[in-house]
Amino acid sequence: MTTQTRRHPIAGNWASLLLPIADDDTIDFGTLGTEIDILIAADVDGIYSNGTAGEFHNQTETEYDRIQDMLAGRCDAAGMPFVIGACQPDPIIMLNRLRRAVPLKPLAIQVILPDWWPLTNPEAIEFLKRVTDAADGIPLILYNPPHAKRVLSPSELADVCGPCPSVVGIKLADGDADWYAQTKRHLKEYALFIPGHHLATGIKQGIAAGAFSNVACLNPRGAQLWTDMMRTDIETALQIESRICAFMDDHIVPFRRDHGYSNAALDKLLAAVGGWGPVGxxxxxxxxxxxxxxxSRLRGTVTAMLPELFPDASD
Incomplete structure (x- = not known):
């Protein structure tokens, strides 16, 4: 475990840039620009591109560049922080994506471990060292989700990230009381991003810096208000979290558990349920x-269960 202090101020409620896909499977870039403007107007803590819900695994390199250029241009003009995901299962493609993201000067760049064949710890360290060199001083966030080929424990994450000081944050799933204890022991120097619907618990535990948030998929402005509440009224925020989790468990998770839809499909469903933008x-x-x-069937349910997330709802 490293003892170097590297905690980065990146924190809070980060909204995912979701790709509007037309009927002919092209990306609707006009609608994408509208979506970015809506997220900026929601005054979220930041916007990030090319996470799982951003379908980083299913776009060409020309499309990748256009997405990042559009995000960076609009965010720079508005003073909105942004993070670029250079994620790609192929390490060479990922490295090249990262190099092309560097001139856009995001607050950080997110990467995954190469995912066709799982890396050993020494291989992961070597990968992150080369990524660090290519990032040219821009901080890195390692994305290690539950669906990765290899999900690292808190101690393994410390072993892998410790030799690479540019890795300042980790996006990961949280767990039980033992997970929180292990995380406090091994990862206290990192900005940790946990699932959005567990953010109040992570804040109370003193672990979470923020979330690249599925709650922001549901309603970016409502998610921001809830996140802000955690600074002043954590108990009320926890009570809202319990209702968010109940909504997810009862109305969203069954699409994955019973019908096999992907997490990206669930996040886009959340955005459509929230009805805040034209993503589809x-x-x-x-x-x-x-x-x-x-x-459409779930919209009335969510506004009734979670009115705090829909401050502009008329009914």
């Missing part, structure tokens, strides 16, 4: 998506 539920071929009518 469609994923790019060959991935299945949830029909828009499912979102």
């Amino acid at each position: 539920t469609r994923l790019r071929w060959p991935y299945r998506f949830i029909e828009q009518r499912a979102a």
Whole structure:
């Protein structure tokens, strides 16, 4: 475990940039620009591109560059912090994506461990060292989600990230009381980003810096208000969290558990349920998506269960 202090001020409620996919499987860049403007107007803590919900695994390099250029240009003009995901299962493609992201000067760049064949710890360290060199001083966030080929424990994450001082943050799933104890022991020097619907618990535990948030997929402004509440009224924020989790468990998770839809499909469903923007539920071929009518059925349910997340709702 490293003893170097590297905690980065990146924190809070980060909204995912979701790709609007047209019926012919192209990216609707006009709608993407509108989405970025809506997220900026929601005054979220930041916007990030090319996470799982951003379908980083299913876009060309020309499309990748255009997405990042659009995000950086609009965010720079508005003074909005942004993080670019250079993620790609192929390490060479990922490294090249990162190099092309560096001139855009994001607050940080997110990477994953190469994912076709799981890396050993020494291989992961070597990978992150080369990524660090290519990042040219821009901080890195390691994304190690539950669906990664290899999900590292808190101690393994410390072993892998410790020799690479540019890795200042980690996006990961949280766990039980033992997970929190291990995380406090091994990862206290890192800005940790846990699932959005558990953020109040992570804040109370003194572990979470923030979330690249599925709650922001549901309503970016509402998620920001809830995040701000955690600084002044954590108990009320925890009570809202319990209702967020109940909504997710009862109405969103069954689409994955019972019907096999991907996490990206669920996040786009959340955005459609929230009704805050023109993204739509469609994923790019060959991935299945949830029909828009499912979102329409759930809209009344979510506003009744979570009125705090919908401050502008008229009813």
